[in-house]
Amino acid sequence: MIRGAAFGLIAALSLSACGSGDSDENPLTGSSGDSDGKTLVVGSANFPENQLLAEIYAQALEAKDLKVTRKFDIGAREVYYDQVVKGGISVFPEYNGALLAVAVDKTSTATSTAEINAELKAKLPSSVEILDSAAAEDKDSVTVTSETAEKYNLKTLADLKPVAGDMTIGAGSEFKTRTQGAVGLKSVYGVEFGKFQPLDAGAQSTLLELLKNDTVQAANLYTTDPSIVEDKLVVLEDPKNLFSSQNITPLVYKSAVDDTAKAALNGVSAKLTTEDLLEMMKKLVNDKEDASTVAKEWLSQAGLVS
Structure with missing residues (x-):
């Protein structure tokens, strides 16, 4: 199910992560990932919307003079999540409800944004954390x-x-x-x-x-x-909330992001709405616009880049 190009990356990530042990060293960059002259690795899953969100994050970080490496189209959560936990990826656009239910606590019954984020903050591995959730949702x-x-x-x-x-x-x-x-x-x-x-x-x-x-x-x-x-x-309506809240939420490797990076990512979350996301997806899917162009246009309109 994973494209050939992505498979090679996954294998490289896995080998590097296995050798990292409990160290904070970033296996992709050979550094701790801190933004003081080092590189933040922004990853994405293997579908267009997540790649668009990752591009928005990357450009928002670059606007703060932070160095960024893009590692997009990695695969499903079952593949990329461990790489964030190990530090192979510094920043990832997540969907909070799915992150909780699929990767963190499969027995969770939380459905609201507040409930989900509270559980994530309590249950995520110590190496990672979530930042502010956007109002934007994609369920x-x-x-x-x-x-x-x-x-x-x-x-x-x-x-x-x-x-x-x-x-x-x-x-x-x-x-x-x-x-x-x-x-x-x-x-x-x-x-x-x-x-x-x-x-x-x-x-x-x-x-x-x-x-x-x-x-x-x-x-x-x-x-x-x-x-x-x-x-x-x-x-089809979901009266029993099988599909929980799915707010766009940055998942980050703690030691790789400083306050400047966090502020940039939280700035995206503060502005991003579901309507914005739908409009961007129309441009991406229907108009065949490039993700980097769509991301730049939205960041400019939101006042996050000059």
């Missing part, structure tokens, strides 16, 4: 076409229970084993799909095509995907 969803919603009278996830056995759901491969995924759909709503179609987490455009041509009848789409509105897709 997982189970989404269907308007035709499928009408055919089965679907409004909420609970409505899937009697019909999901005859349906195929498409999603990133990790969705199958996640509590905020197929496992939770079964335990919380009693929903079990007849078939599961795995895709790379970055293959949202492919997933949309499979949904629209009825190869899959449901899809795990991100709620800031502009195609949801444009194609009149139906995001």
